[in-house]
Amino acid sequence: MAFVLHVRLARDVVPPPEQIREQLAELLRLTVRLDEDSGRASTPRTSSVSPWPQPQTGFFVPGASTRGADVAWRPEGDRLEALVTLPVLGTWTDWELGIRLAGLLGDCGDDGVRVPGEGQHLAAGLAQEFLATEDRYLTECVAGAERMRRSIEGDGKLVRVGGPGGFAVIGPRTWATVVEGPDEELPLRLVDTIQRSIDAEGFEEFHPANPLWLDGRSGREIIAALLPPELSTLLRDPEYVLLSPDLEADGAELVLLPFERIEDAFPGLVRWLDDRCCAIPAIPRASWPTYLERSAPWLTTAAELLDGGDGYTDNETVAPARPWWKLW
Numbered sequence: 001m002a003f004v005l006h007v008r009l010a011r012d013v014v015p016p017p018e019q020i021r022e023q024l025a026e027l028l029r030l031t032v033r034l035d036e037d038s039g040r041a042s043t044p045r046t047s048s049v050s051p052w053p054q055p056q057t058g059f060f061v062p063g064a065s066t067r068g069a070d071v072a073w074r075p076e077g078d079r080l081e082a083l084v085t086l087p088v089l090g091t092w093t094d095w096e097l098g099i100r101l102a103g104l105l106g107d108c109g110d111d112g113v114r115v116p117g118e119g120q121h122l123a124a125g126l127a128q129e130f131l132a133t134e135d136r137y138l139t140e141c142v143a144g145a146e147r148m149r150r151s152i153e154g155d156g157k158l159v160r161v162g163g164p165g166g167f168a169v170i171g172p173r174t175w176a177t178v179v180e181g182p183d184e185e186l187p188l189r190l191v192d193t194i195q196r197s198i199d200a201e202g203f204e205e206f207h208p209a210n211p212l213w214l215d216g217r218s219g220r221e222i223i224a225a226l227l228p229p230e231l232s233t234l235l236r237d238p239e240y241v242l243l244s245p246d247l248e249a250d251g252a253e254l255v256l257l258p259f260e261r262i263e264d265a266f267p268g269l270v271r272w273l274d275d276r277c278c279a280i281p282a283i284p285r286a287s288w289p290t291y292l293e294r295s296a297p298w299l300t301t302a303a304e305l306l307d308g309g310d311g312y313t314d315n316e317t318v319a320p321a322r323p324w325w326k327l328w
Helices: 017-028 036-040 092-107 123-130 135-154 172-178 183-198 259-265 285-298 302-307
Strands: 002-009 056-060 069-076 079-087 113-115 119-121 159-163 166-170 211-215 221-226 233-236 240-242 255-258 271-274 277-280
Touching: 002 092, 017 056, 017 092, 056 092, 069 092, 079 092, 092 113, 092 123, 092 135, 119 123, 123 135, 135 159, 135 172, 135 183, 159 183, 166 172, 166 183, 166 271, 172 183, 172 271, 183 271, 211 302, 221 233, 221 302, 240 259, 255 259, 255 285, 255 302, 259 285
Parallel strands: 221 240
Antiparallel strands: 002 079, 002 113, 056 069, 069 079, 113 119, 159 166, 211 221, 233 277, 240 255, 271 277
16 A cells, blocks of 8 residues: 555656755755665666666655655656655655655656546646645555554554664554544554654664574574673564673573563563564673573573474474565
8 A cells, every 4th residue: 555656757867866865855954865775776777677776766764754755667668657656654754755756757757747546747736736735645644554453453463564764563562552542643643653663762872683694404594683781772573582691702502582572581671662672771791690590481592493403303494484564
């Protein structure tokens, strides 16, 4: 579910993405960035479809985006068609970013900007049509919130939703707080909740744990995150938490805790930003043995989990499927 704007234009008039980024930054008076893949891309424009180094290029505003906006390309006769996508549950900044982005491309195009089901719009008139009031933006937010409600309340799913700046995981825990308050304000509360999680609001000084991709002889693969002593840490959607106090010590053993047990292992310390992201303040190294002892019933070593341990059998070679559902 998304709001998509279509622009038809000749390949030789398409501005480079960096020029578009600079124009957007000037229009919004904010910092605008390309998503990481687009920002690193330096390949020549040799694609038969995309005039840009990447077939899909994302733009976002750090600290103000949940979804950003992106451009994809497809052939349209002797021209190209740019598909400017504004994913649902973006912030107002994302909405304006996408509308301005379509307008900049439309200025270079043949016949303005096409909105499916609504016809053509002059590029110069997009702001008046879609930015003068919040009506259309709110309509899209309401639709996105209802889609999420069905997924969580009806289907029991966790919704991973985000963009180039990061993602949040909305499930029963977070949804219960979102639904508190007037129904008509729920969509904007939801967008605000997503943004606060992505930006780690209130926990900006916490260190984001880097995801670690671990695999073993059994063929199993897991995603883990290191929780070290004496460092305030953000854990964002790992399957396991690595609790080894000193990974550089000789013979250090990799000890893993299922993420679902994090509150049992560290009672009173866990602060949830969403259903799968939490903040844990720095734990003194002297207290570490106490927490490891408390966690003992749920701990396993990486060797046991990934290599099968002494009791390894062929039936353990396939890792259980990891739930992964995104609202795009």
